[in-house]
Amino acid sequence: MRTLKYAILGMLSRRELTGYDMMKEFDRGLANFWYASHSQLYPELNRLAGEGLIQYETSIKGESLERKVYRITPEGMADLRQWLEQDEPLPPTPKDVFRLRMYFGDNISRSRLLELTRAQLERRRQKLTFLQNSLDHTEPHTGRFDSATGDRLVLEGAVMRESAMVQWLEHCIETLEHCKSEE
Amino acid sequence: MRTLKYAILGMLSRRELTGYDMMKEFDRGLANFWYASHSQLYPELNRLAGEGLIQYETSIKGESLERKVYRITPEGMADLRQWLEQDEPLPPTPKDVFRLRMYFGDNISRSRLLELTRAQLERRRQKLTFLQNSLDHTEPHTGRFDSATGDRLVLEGAVMRESAMVQWLEHCIETLEHCKSEE
DNA sequence: TAAGACATGTAAGACGTTACATGATTAC
DNA sequence: GTAATCATGTAACGTCTTACATGTCTTA
Structure with a gap:
């Protein structure tokens, strides 16, 4: 279902973010309904960039610390919107x-x-x-x-x-x- | 954490069951907090039998339909009890x-x-x-x-x-x- | 006699966690 | 200077889903 994909697209629909920023979001607002580890996030970001749904610019912080600032593309926004509009049956009860x-x-x-x-x-x-x-x-x-x-x-x-x-x-x-x- | 293992041991602490019976349990009482597909269950049953935590007898239903009736061993009961006694921190919020x-x-x-x-x-x-x-x-x-x-x-x-x-x-x-x- | 329930498996791939790996910047 | 934070990745492993695969028994 690639839900992580839509969590990322959703965050980027609000503002530009680095992967590190997204990890912080997983500790704040999003923590109430989604999360991922950075080892899952970074490969997914590369995949989404390859699919043309997000783009990034490399920015340098300080002397040489590279960071990738991501933003969503029009294709990404379209994909996000069609996913948000889907009606789905109830998921199985969460495990506890x-x-x-x-x-x-x-x-x-x-x-x-x-x-x-x-x-x-x-x-x-x-x-x-x-x-x-x-x-x-x-x-x-x-x-x-x-x-x-x-x-x-x-x-x-x-x-x-x-x-x-x-x-x-x-x-x-x-x-x-x-x-x-x-x- | 092998939680499915303990769901199985727990069911067998109550009564003898076949794998098929356990699948039905995942649709009834247990459905409110755990579930698994049969393709996950059967390999786990074989594994637990290999570990000596459960045992089975093959019984024939009708002419030739084989079924494995499982029961928990004393080692399995000991393992289940020590797991049940564990105190654990809160798990992450369930995804939604x-x-x-x-x-x-x-x-x-x-x-x-x-x-x-x-x-x-x-x-x-x-x-x-x-x-x-x-x-x-x-x-x-x-x-x-x-x-x-x-x-x-x-x-x-x-x-x-x-x-x-x-x-x-x-x-x-x-x-x-x-x-x-x-x- | 056909549909639905009973019964048990394997294989491939997706999803997720933990560990490994590295290096720069900032605040104390 | 040193600890915390910033920043990005890969590798190995475990969990879980979907599809493939097969065959018997019961009820209408």
């Missing part, structure tokens, strides 16, 4: 290792499972706080339909997703606490 | 193609994006109804800590996750509807 542990949790002691769940909850709460904070520091919705609308919507979505996860973990803890000892 | 489209949605018309979002919402609502229905037909929590506890908890988690997705899509539609026309 912690839920897998919970599902088979009756193979270990209830107390150990509770410990693991509490630890997970603590980390999820921290993540939720971070996301909520990011959202609070975002400029409010202006009423226009632009890239800031997308920024805000996915951040709000991340908060809602993470809240649901926190609530589920709290529910798991409550359920496990009220279980009779298996002995 | 629809959120990617929403993030870059200002590259297409607001009306087309609304169409796509409404179509997505309809599918999510259907899925939520199905999950809610499955939950309603599950026997209620008995108070014991057993495999039915895991069954129920992950199903409740799936409902919560899907509800959050539905709410987010409703919020997206409302936001997009109140945007001024970009012209």
